[in-house]
Amino acid sequence: MTHRILVAVDDSPQSNAAVTYAVSRHADADITLLHVIEYTEKKTSPSRGGRGRDEGWYAAEREAAEELFDAARETAADHGVELSSDIVDGKPSSEITQYAADHDIDTIVMGMRKRSRTGKAVFGSTAQDVLLSADGPVVAIPAP
Structure with a gap:
């Protein structure tokens, strides 16, 4: 039985480190790479300061996600690994855990932002939410 891994990707160094970890x-x-487009009324409604789908915001977000996937595939190719990818809309932490549940994912790999507070590492909110709500193992990778 093949182990199924979900790698959550965004444009952060931590995400790049997560891809490298998974493929190596x-x-x-x-x-599978997963990018979540956070599509909220606040971000996309012109009346609330957002840009909206009618101004090409959503298309640009999807294009940026495909560029992230291309970069991750280059990293994977260096290790002889092929990747699949998907894009979903919503709150990142919720969508990551739901995708993992819906697609029988064994392990979630994601980057984490380390924030030092009196010598302790504090996870970013997305990583923390996924760690607390995922049904299976989550590997949180800091940037090198």
């Missing part, structure tokens, strides 16, 4: 440590796994 789990080359024999079925790895």
